[in-house]
Amino acid sequence: MKIVQPDQVEFSAASIHREGATFRQQLFDGPTAVDNFSLVIARAGARFSPRHRHSFEQYRYQLEGDAEYGKTGTLKQGMLGYFPEGMHYGPQTQSADGKEQTVLALQCGGASGSGYVSRDEQLACAKELKTMGTFKDGVFHRNPGLPGKKNLDGSQAIWEHIMKKELVYPKPRYAAPIFMHPENFDWVALKDAPGVSEKFMGMFSERETGASFIKIEPGARYTPAGNRDIYCVLSGNGSIGPESYQYSTSVFLDHGDHGDQAAFTAQDATEILHFSLPDLSEIQTV
Amino acid sequence: MLGYYPEGMHYGPQLPAEEGMDCAVLVLQCGGASGCGYVNRGEVLAGAKELQTMGEFKDGVFYRNEGLPGKKNVEGSQAIWEHIMKRDLEYPKPRYAAPILTHPDSFDWIAVKGETGVFKKQVGSFTERQTGAGFLKLEPKAQYTVTGNRDIFFVVSGTGSVETVDGSNPYSHATSIFLDRGEALSITATEATEILNFRLPDLTGLSGLMGIQAHA
Numbered sequence: 001m002k003i004v005q006p007d008q009v010e011f012s013a014a015s016i017h018r019e020g021a022t023f024r025q026q027l028f029d030g031p032t033a034v035d036n037f038s039l040v041i042a043r044a045g046a047r048f049s050p051r052h053r054h055s056f057e058q059y060r061y062q063l064e065g066d067a068e069y070g071k072t073g074t075l076k077q078g079m080l081g082y083f084p085e086g087m088h089y090g091p092q093t094q095s096a097d098g099k100e101q102t103v104l105a106l107q108c109g110g111a112s113g114s115g116y117v118s119r120d121e122q123l124a125c126a127k128e129l130k131t132m133g134t135f136k137d138g139v140f141h142r143n144p145g146l147p148g149k150k151n152l153d154g155s156q157a158i159w160e161h162i163m164k165k166e167l168v169y170p171k172p173r174y175a176a177p178i179f180m181h182p183e184n185f186d187w188v189a190l191k192d193a194p195g196v197s198e199k200f201m202g203m204f205s206e207r208e209t210g211a212s213f214i215k216i217e218p219g220a221r222y223t224p225a226g227n228r229d230i231y232c233v234l235s236g237n238g239s240i241g242p243e244s245y246q247y248s249t250s251v252f253l254d255h256g257d258h259g260d261q262a263a264f265t266a267q268d269a270t271e272i273l274h275f276s277l278p279d280l281s282e283i284q285t286v
Numbered sequence: 287m288l289g290y291y292p293e294g295m296h297y298g299p300q301l302p303a304e305e306g307m308d309c310a311v312l313v314l315q316c317g318g319a320s321g322c323g324y325v326n327r328g329e330v331l332a333g334a335k336e337l338q339t340m341g342e343f344k345d346g347v348f349y350r351n352e353g354l355p356g357k358k359n360v361e362g363s364q365a366i367w368e369h370i371m372k373r374d375l376e377y378p379k380p381r382y383a384a385p386i387l388t389h390p391d392s393f394d395w396i397a398v399k400g401e402t403g404v405f406k407k408q409v410g411s412f413t414e415r416q417t418g419a420g421f422l423k424l425e426p427k428a429q430y431t432v433t434g435n436r437d438i439f440f441v442v443s444g445t446g447s448v449e450t451v452d453g454s455n456p457y458s459h460a461t462s463i464f465l466d467r468g469e470a471l472s473i474t475a476t477e478a479t480e481i482l483n484f485r486l487p488d489l490t491g492l493s494g495l496m497g498i499q500a501h502a
Contacts, residue, residue: 073383086392111394171392173409175287179383184294185414186319203411203418206393210411282396 001226001257003240004028006248011043022047027250028230029119032162035280036116037108039230039250044101047094050138052153055114055169058083058107059211061273065101068093073179075103080211080273082178082204085110086170089177104232106275111207112170113283117162125158173205180211187215195220195266207278214274216266223263226253228277236270245270288419288482290386290412293318294378297385312440314484319415320378321492325370333366381413388419395423403428403475415487422483424475431472434465436486444479448472 004027011023028039041063051070060067060081067075072089075081083089094101109116117125126135133142140157142150149157159167180201187197195217203210216222216236224231231251238245241261245251253262264270291297303309317324325333334343341350348365350358360368367375388409395405403425411418424430424444441461448457449472455461457473465471473479 079383171389173389173392175387175389176384178386181379181381181383184379184381188414198414200411200414200416202413203408203416206396206407206409208408 001241001254001262002028002252003243004250005243006246011041025248026119027232027248028252032115032117032121034109034113034115034283035228035277036118037106037230037277038116038119039104039106039232040119041248042103042105044094044103045099047092048137049090049092050153051088051090052138052155053086053088053169053172054083054107054155055085055110055112055159055167056107056116057085057110057205057209057278058105059275060106061104063102063104065099067101067103069177072177075179078181078183080180080182080201082180082202082209082211084172084174084177084204085112085114087172087174087177104273106230108209108277109280110170110209111173111205111278111280113280114168114170117159121162122155122158125162126154129157129161178202178204182213185213190222193220193222196222203276205278207280208276209278210276212274214264214270214272216264216270216272218266218268221263221265223258223260224253224274226257226262227255228279229253230275230277231264232273234271234273236266236268238264238266238268238270240264288388288390288409290388290410290417290419292380292382292385292412293320293322295380295382295385312482314438316417316486317489318378318417319381319413319487319489319492321489322378325367329370330363330366333370334362337365337369386410386412390421393421398430401428401430404430411485413487415489415492416485417487418483418485420483420485422473422479422481424473424479424481426475426477429472429474431470432465434469434471435467436488437465438484438486439463439465439471440482440484442480442482444475444477444481446473446475446477446479449474 009025009027011025013023022042022044024040024042026040030036060075062075062077062079064077069089070091107116129140132146133140135154138154139151140154142148156167182199185199187199190196190198197215199213201211214222233245233247233249235247240251315324337348340354341348343362346362348360348362350356364375390409393407393409395407398404398406405423406420408420441457441459443459445458447454
């Protein structure tokens with residue numbers, strides 16, 4: 001079990017390989033692995049990334065403003081998007097008109113077992129690649145005379161540089177990213193948990209990546225049983241085990257984390273975004 | 287491919303298949319999470335026949351005859367619903383931005399724990415009432431027992447037998463089984479078998495917009 005409080009993590013400059021100024025608060029990240037994941041709150045003004053895809057999965061919850069993903073659609077404030085591995089999306093364009101947007105982004109190794117490279121390692125690698133070429137409009141252009149592909153998507157260039165092999169994208173399971181309107185889902189009371197309701201958004205892929213919202217009424221208690229789950233507080237105050245929670249307190253519950261230590265008790269009305277990470281227990285290597 | 291078309295969500299237009307390119311589709315339609323319910327197909331057909339005496343259906347739209355009360359031009363399916371229910375149809379707000387089209391061949395089979403020769407591919411589960419779809423694969427001679435929760439099983443390929451409280455029956459392509467809550471089904475494959483499994487949404491406690499209670 002891990003708990004991160006918002007005041008423990010500063011906002012810092014995010015990626016080098018994408019255009020625009022993005023600042024991120026890195027709530028979770030871990031060493032590169034099949035089942036690695038990161039959770040960040042990212043703020044961006046002007047931003048551009050070309051139409052691209054990843055070998056990992058993403059959920060993006062739009063906290064403030066709208067994010068434009070070209071023909072993929074617009075993720076408006078309050079919407080949740082699931083971006084499956086291997087699936088093209090974008091281009092993402094955000095004009096420099098002073099309209100900032102803030103997104104809560106979960107990225108994790110997906111059902112194919114392609115894994116997820118830690119964000120710190122991605123950043124370090126992008127710095128290294130900058131000595132061998134330039135990133136422009138989200139594409140890495142390698143300097144003439146150096147071995148390796150000339151022009152390729154920035155994120156792919158980083159992956160291939162770290163893993164020292166060609167990236168083979170998983171075949172997409174869905175025809176498009178899945179954008180959801182959480183306000184159009186109804187709350188369903190949880191059995192045996194008075195004052196606690198859930199909005200189940202969906203469960204995707206054969207490894208069952210999932211997302212839902214949890215609502216806890218003042219004084220009510222919610223005791224989840226961990227199975228590689230992430231909880232991020234969207235509103236409200238209360239306690240989680242021995243610690244207090246507030247907006248953006250984030251909790252990771254591993255297999256078997258449960259009981260009083262993992263119980264949320266609401267002081268005032270609370271809403272939490274919950275992600276179930278895919279079950280990759282039988283997949284060992286990237 | 288397998289498509290999930292959520293309630294309240296626009297789709298189409300659906301264009302006719304090219305000449306000589308017949309297509310066949312397995313379609314499940316059911317009352318959704320909003321509780322708007324589902325009018326049975328027999329009643330829909332009877333409603334359409336009745337409406338034909340009051341106007342005409344053309345290109346999927348119902349055009350009411352001049353002088354008759356009611357909306358002039360309404361989408362055909364909506365016209366039938368409103369004729370049967372005797373009120374305006376209020377579409378639920380869509381929960382997703384688009385229908386969800388899936389490529390089942392891109393999903394991997396996952397061995398079912400504790401079973402030999404039985405595999406699953408969960409394709410997805412949607413809405414707060416958890417409408418789901420997935421595939422089940424049995425190798426020859428494999429046996430699998432499942433307890434229903436308003437599930438539909440459709441045999442895509444293979445042969446074998448199924449056993450329920452009503453006895454044992456052979457299965458083959460297109461054999462379809464509805465398993466209500468708590469009902470048990472035992473499947474024994476003679477040949478390699480693939481089954482499409484739909485999980486109907488859990489509408490317990492929902493009286494909804496139709497003003498009728500869900501099946502308990």
